Amino acid sequence: MDFSLTPEQQALFASMLKLGQDVIAPGAADRDKSGVWDPAVWKATSAAGVAGLPIPAEYGGSGGSILDCCLVNEALAQGGKDGGFGLSLGAHWVIGSVPIWLHGTEEQRQRYLPGLTSGELIGAWASTEPEAGSDAGGILTTARRDGDDWVLNGTKIFITNGPLADVCTVLARAPEGPTAYIVEAKTNPGFKVGRELDKMGCRSSPTAEIHLDECRVPQSAVLGEVGSALWKIAFECFDWERTVMLAATVGGMRSTIDETIRYAKDRQQFGKPIAHFQAIAHKIAQMEINYQVVKNAVYKAAWLKQHDRPHVIEASTAKVLAGELSVQNALESIQIHGGYGYLRDFPAERALRDAKLTSIGGGTTEIQKMIISRTLLG
Numbered sequence: 001m002d003f004s005l006t007p008e009q010q011a012l013f014a015s016m017l018k019l020g021q022d023v024i025a026p027g028a029a030d031r032d033k034s035g036v037w038d039p040a041v042w043k044a045t046s047a048a049g050v051a052g053l054p055i056p057a058e059y060g061g062s063g064g065s066i067l068d069c070c071l072v073n074e075a076l077a078q079g080g081k082d083g084g085f086g087l088s089l090g091a092h093w094v095i096g097s098v099p100i101w102l103h104g105t106e107e108q109r110q111r112y113l114p115g116l117t118s119g120e121l122i123g124a125w126a127s128t129e130p131e132a133g134s135d136a137g138g139i140l141t142t143a144r145r146d147g148d149d150w151v152l153n154g155t156k157i158f159i160t161n162g163p164l165a166d167v168c169t170v171l172a173r174a175p176e177g178p179t180a181y182i183v184e185a186k187t188n189p190g191f192k193v194g195r196e197l198d199k200m201g202c203r204s205s206p207t208a209e210i211h212l213d214e215c216r217v218p219q220s221a222v223l224g225e226v227g228s229a230l231w232k233i234a235f236e237c238f239d240w241e242r243t244v245m246l247a248a249t250v251g252g253m254r255s256t257i258d259e260t261i262r263y264a265k266d267r268q269q270f271g272k273p274i275a276h277f278q279a280i281a282h283k284i285a286q287m288e289i290n291y292q293v294v295k296n297a298v299y300k301a302a303w304l305k306q307h308d309r310p311h312v313i314e315a316s317t318a319k320v321l322a323g324e325l326s327v328q329n330a331l332e333s334i335q336i337h338g339g340y341g342y343l344r345d346f347p348a349e350r351a352l353r354d355a356k357l358t359s360i361g362g363g364t365t366e367i368q369k370m371i372i373s374r375t376l377l378g
């Protein structure tokens with residue numbers, strides 16, 4: 001296997017790392033504390049072409065491959081140290097824009113993708129409900145026909161970018177089965193943004209409840225076929241989440257290790273840097289081992305996806321490893337920082353709170369193990 005990156009990919013990674021360091025990192029700690037989204041950061045990263053990376057040039061995007069998207073996600077997370085930015089960007093890309101590109105009519109693509117790729121519009125996806133999380137097929141939101149329109153009613157929860165979204169694809173139960181509807185969120189009076197959720201991590205990304213209250217959309221808002229959106233669209237979204245979005249966790253892990261090494265070399269106890277104690281050095285070695293394992297798993301799954309090869313087990317494996325090992329690394333980073341690691345002044349505790357989401361959002365660790373075991377056992 002060839003693990004090398006092309007010169008263009010190396011340059012892309014380097015420029016996105018710098019963008020993360022220069023534009024995202026400076027206010028990351030403050031945004032985490034106050035739990036706010038900064039539109040200026042979105043504007044600056046969009047101006048650098050980030051918002052439309054996975055979408056083809058004919059719709060205003062950059063036509064990045066799956067691996068390109070992983071590299072950009074990883075680099076921005078590594079340089080930017082802001083799990084919330086990665087979450088919002090990931091949602092905008094893989095569940096907000098990609099379904100419209102892959103399943104939309106030409107009219108839908110032309111209507112939404114240029115705005116989504118320039119970053120002028122923000123995308124979101126709403127399938128999860130208070131009573132239907134892991135069991136995505138258990139949604140209760142209804143879609144009924146009324147003349148030429150559809151009318152949606154129900155409640156969604158945990159919707160990333162919910163308060164920001166201009167375009168939100170909503171999964172609802174039509175008489176024929178689960179169907180996806182593109183809702184123009186800011187102008188549709190039936191799309192009501194409810195409570196904003198106060199999260200433990202990724203706090204710079206807004207997450208909200210959405211109430212669909214007689215939310216009327218035209219027939220032209222149906223994304224894909226009526227009745228088959230769960231298998232054809234939602235499950236594909238989860239697949240992108242388990243490959244492209246996971247690369248942000250890889251970048252976050254790298255940044256945590258680098259910061260921990262810096263601290264361990266700098267902090268003196270018993271007359272020498274704590275990095276000189278084998279107990280600390282071995283913790284750092286284990287953190288690196290965990291990072292290598294996660295990076296290889298994520299990029300292998302992404303490579304398989306890019307080459308259209310089966311990757312169900314690999315993607316779920318990557319998700320389990322990333323979810324568990326990123327948390328282990330963040331905990332070890334806190335331990336190496338001692339009392340200071342327990343304070344909000346250092347990035348270690350933020351890394352822990354941000355990392356925890358990887359084992360929950362887009363399919364929990366338990367669900368990944370269910371997918372792997374079902375695939376193996378038939």
Ligand SMILES: Cc1cc2nc3c(=O)[nH]c(=O)nc-3n(C[C@H](O)[C@H](O)[C@H](O)COP(=O)(O)OP(=O)(O)OC[C@H]3O[C@@H](n4cnc5c(N)ncnc54)[C@H](O)[C@@H]3O)c2cc1C
Binds near residue numbers: 091125357362363
């Ligand atoms: C910050 C954040 C952002 C999110 N963004 C979005 C978004 O943009 N759009 C969207 O639609 N959703 C989003 N989600 C929802 C996310 O995908 C769900 O939270 C996730 O799928 C789990 O569903 P749940 O929270 O209802 O947990 P539940 O499904 O209630 O699970 C609770 C526990 O039971 C376990 N469990 C459930 N079923 C089984 C089973 N069959 N076997 C074994 N264990 C099981 C789970 O693993 C978990 O440990 C987001 C969530 C978070 C926290």
